[in-house]
Amino acid sequence: MFRRAVLTAGLWGGSAGLLLCTSSCRTPTALHSSTPSAAIASQTDGSGEQGQASPAPVDETARSVAAAAHTTAAHTTAAPSGTSSAPTIQQTTWVPPVPEMPAAARAQSPAGQDDQQHQVQPVQHQVVSPPANDVDPVRPIVHEIVPRTPVVAEVCPPGYPGVPNMCPPGSPCPPSYVVVPPGYERWEFGDEYLCDGGDRGLPVHYDGFGRRGLETEDTIGEFKDHLGEAHVRPSSRVCIYAPRFAEVRTASLPITDVAVNKLAANHDRIGPGGLDTQLAPGQQQQNDELHGLEMRSRASGVDVDMSDSSLAKVDRIDSHVKLINVYEDLSFATDIQIDQLGTAVIGQALQNALAWSGDTVTYIIAHNFKSQELTARFAIEEYVGIEDKRTPGDLKIIKLADRKTAKPGDVVTFKIHFENVGGRELYEVRIVDNLTPRLQYIEGSASSELDGRVNIEDNGEGSQILTFELFEPLEGKTSGTVTFECRVR
Amino acid sequence: MSDLLARLIAVAFVSGLFVPGLAAHAQESGYYYPLNQRLPLGEVARWNATIHPGLYGQTQPVRITLPSTGHVTYYDGRSPQGVLADAPSQAGLLVGNVYRVRISGMPEFPGIELYPSIELLDRLHPPPGQEQNFPVPVTFTVEEIETALQDRMVTKVVYLEQPQRAAPFDQKDGPHIEDVPPSSNLLEAADQRGRPIAIVRLGGRIPDANAGAAFFGPPVPVVFPTQVPQPPAQP
Numbered sequence: 001m002f003r004r005a006v007l008t009a010g011l012w013g014g015s016a017g018l019l020l021c022t023s024s025c026r027t028p029t030a031l032h033s034s035t036p037s038a039a040i041a042s043q044t045d046g047s048g049e050q051g052q053a054s055p056a057p058v059d060e061t062a063r064s065v066a067a068a069a070h071t072t073a074a075h076t077t078a079a080p081s082g083t084s085s086a087p088t089i090q091q092t093t094w095v096p097p098v099p100e101m102p103a104a105a106r107a108q109s110p111a112g113q114d115d116q117q118h119q120v121q122p123v124q125h126q127v128v129s130p131p132a133n134d135v136d137p138v139r140p141i142v143h144e145i146v147p148r149t150p151v152v153a154e155v156c157p158p159g160y161p162g163v164p165n166m167c168p169p170g171s172p173c174p175p176s177y178v179v180v181p182p183g184y185e186r187w188e189f190g191d192e193y194l195c196d197g198g199d200r201g202l203p204v205h206y207d208g209f210g211r212r213g214l215e216t217e218d219t220i221g222e223f224k225d226h227l228g229e230a231h232v233r234p235s236s237r238v239c240i241y242a243p244r245f246a247e248v249r250t251a252s253l254p255i256t257d258v259a260v261n262k263l264a265a266n267h268d269r270i271g272p273g274g275l276d277t278q279l280a281p282g283q284q285q286q287n288d289e290l291h292g293l294e295m296r297s298r299a300s301g302v303d304v305d306m307s308d309s310s311l312a313k314v315d316r317i318d319s320h321v322k323l324i325n326v327y328e329d330l331s332f333a334t335d336i337q338i339d340q341l342g343t344a345v346i347g348q349a350l351q352n353a354l355a356w357s358g359d360t361v362t363y364i365i366a367h368n369f370k371s372q373e374l375t376a377r378f379a380i381e382e383y384v385g386i387e388d389k390r391t392p393g394d395l396k397i398i399k400l401a402d403r404k405t406a407k408p409g410d411v412v413t414f415k416i417h418f419e420n421v422g423g424r425e426l427y428e429v430r431i432v433d434n435l436t437p438r439l440q441y442i443e444g445s446a447s448s449e450l451d452g453r454v455n456i457e458d459n460g461e462g463s464q465i466l467t468f469e470l471f472e473p474l475e476g477k478t479s480g481t482v483t484f485e486c487r488v489r
Numbered sequence: 490m491s492d493l494l495a496r497l498i499a500v501a502f503v504s505g506l507f508v509p510g511l512a513a514h515a516q517e518s519g520y521y522y523p524l525n526q527r528l529p530l531g532e533v534a535r536w537n538a539t540i541h542p543g544l545y546g547q548t549q550p551v552r553i554t555l556p557s558t559g560h561v562t563y564y565d566g567r568s569p570q571g572v573l574a575d576a577p578s579q580a581g582l583l584v585g586n587v588y589r590v591r592i593s594g595m596p597e598f599p600g601i602e603l604y605p606s607i608e609l610l611d612r613l614h615p616p617p618g619q620e621q622n623f624p625v626p627v628t629f630t631v632e633e634i635e636t637a638l639q640d641r642m643v644t645k646v647v648y649l650e651q652p653q654r655a656a657p658f659d660q661k662d663g664p665h666i667e668d669v670p671p672s673s674n675l676l677e678a679a680d681q682r683g684r685p686i687a688i689v690r691l692g693g694r695i696p697d698a699n700a701g702a703a704f705f706g707p708p709v710p711v712v713f714p715t716q717v718p719q720p721p722a723q724p
Contacts (some may be wrong), residue, residue, distance in 0.1 A: 252671035462657020
């Protein structure tokens with residue numbers, strides 16, 4: 001929240017953007033005045049307030065459409081129906097252009113009507129009355145145009161008792177209650193939900209050291225297909241509305257001015273830099289020298305002298321014999337010996353190569369005999385027997401919860417339904433659920449429809465990892481369900 | 490005034506030591522947090538309402554809990570006496586505003602009245618019909634009241650825990666409370682752990698007889714639930 005405020009760093013720039021949106025909030029219909037469909041839609045509402053309070057662009061567009069309707073209605077005054085068209089068209093629902101009438105129907109229509117009048121005719125059928133003649137013209141498909149409403153969020157706050165609404169009718173909203181501009185939608189609502197399932201973060205995968213990427217909330221299914229290859233499939237994600245609060249607290253003196261004055265005090269600044277302070281540590285160093293005198297008196301000086309005399313530096317020089325050893329332990333000589341051994345091996349290899357280079361080898365590999373033995377008939381017969389038209393097995397996992405909301409202390413029952421959607425068997429099927437830290441597994445609550453076992457281990461983050469292992473391979477087109485309960489922390 | 494002293498004052502001005510509550514505290518997380526709990530009442534809420542358009546004025550149920558029993562008085566400007574309610578009390582407060590309530594009638598502290606303030610920063614988004622079942626908890630413990638009676642001010646930031654980083658233990662007696670040093674930025678600490686929802690300040694200040702209604706600030710409506718909250722409905 002606040003980090004976002006820092007990143008934007010343009011609070012007042014954002015306010016400018018809000019002002020732009022405020023203008024759109026005040027005249028929402030103006031956004032649609034440029035499109036004829038929106039203008040027609042506003043007319044379709046039929047409410048009188050639109051004609052009174054709508055802005056000028058809307059009236060202009062509506063007036064143009066109405067004028068077109070008037071044009072057609074002027075011709076319809078000569079129609080047999082004899083209805084007064086002008087007020088009727090203004091109240092009709094707009095319909096799309098109508099295809100031409102059949103020739104038979106056109107022949108029975110009164111003379112003096114052109115093709116354009118035929119196109120207007122369905123409007124009268126639609127609104128005013130059924131056709132007076134016996135000919136049933138092609139009835140147009142009435143499209144009810146729903147006026148487009150701007151997608152707004154929280155334009156005005158809800159009212160509270162005593163005050164019906166913050167925004168009086170007809171007046172614009174206060175600047176603070178603006179429409180949420182694009183890009184400013186709240187995205188951090190996920191922290192109010194307790195989710196489990198799926199594969200968030202790093203996808204679960206295998207490397208040379210084992211399984212990786214199994215974070216909390218992850219629920220996956222592991223299996224091996226008929227080829228022995230391991231696969232991982234995530235489950236669906238289930239979320240429960242269960243917000244939990246905590247507090248950070250501190251206690252301090254409420255008077256902050258005193259603390260500020262102390263920081264700005266001159267004495268506090270000058271004190272550490274004073275000359276007196278620098279002299280004080282020098283006197284303490286002299287005290288250390290006094291301690292050194294005590295050490296000298298405590299230990300016998302004779303022993304010290306003896307130790308000094310025993311410091312025969314000649315012995316230390318003897319230790320330089322190691323330098324000679326170093327020269328003697330030269331690894332060059334060893335390496336040379338190893339190289340010689342290696343050379344001998346290479347020599348043997350060369351001899352072997354000479355032995356293999358003989359023509360005898362070529363004669364021994366009688367390809368003709370092998371090709372005659374490997375007849376294709378046997379292979380074809382074997383292929384027919386091995387062929388399996390069943391589809392490879394695959395696992396589909398669905399995780400469900402028995403409630404939508406929960407408070408700390410409530411018990412939630414999770415149900416994991418897995419199904420082999422393929423035709424072949426799945427081997428070593430395991431359902432792994434790494435619980436989120438706010439879920440506490442209830443001991444002994446796990447159950448399964450199929451034979452298997454459940455292993456519970458700590459995930460290192462305060463919750464557990466539940467692993468359901470099936471004893472038998474999962475046949476194709478079969479399913480199973482495991483159920484367990486957790487307590488919401 | 491010596492030249493050294495003049496230089497020290499200049500350095501203090503540049504480093505922001507004379508701006509209370511803004512730059513005098515080190516940032517613990519590496520991010521720059523311009524807001525903290527020491528700003529004037531309502532400043533943080535106004536910032537948040539400006540950052541998130543459409544948030545200001547939304548009603549968020551808040552549940553005030555005392556150590557055992559007592560009374561909670563809300564001041565919404567309708568009457569100078571306020572609206573008295575039994576604790577624990579739940580009412581709807583408008584986001585982006587500051588409320589000052591009175592807690593009294595506590596058997597642990599006979600005759601004691603305190604006037605904490607609640608600055609509502611954000612709100613929840615529960616499923617429709619479940620708004621009253623998930624209020625923001627504002628609790629006052631015995632030690633907090635004792636601290637306030639010692640002329641110290643207790644400041645708390647109630648935040649919504651991030652589920653992936655939530656503390657893995659049960660909440661038995663109300664929300665988990667973590668004490669931080671007074672020099673810390675509570676909003677920064679709360680933002681590192683979740684989403685700050687409210688700032689609660691509890692001190693020993695009482696209304697001044699000469700100040701009148703100014704002590705309670707501008708009147709802000711309080712929405713009282715029409716019915717007792719029901720437990721969460723089972724699906």
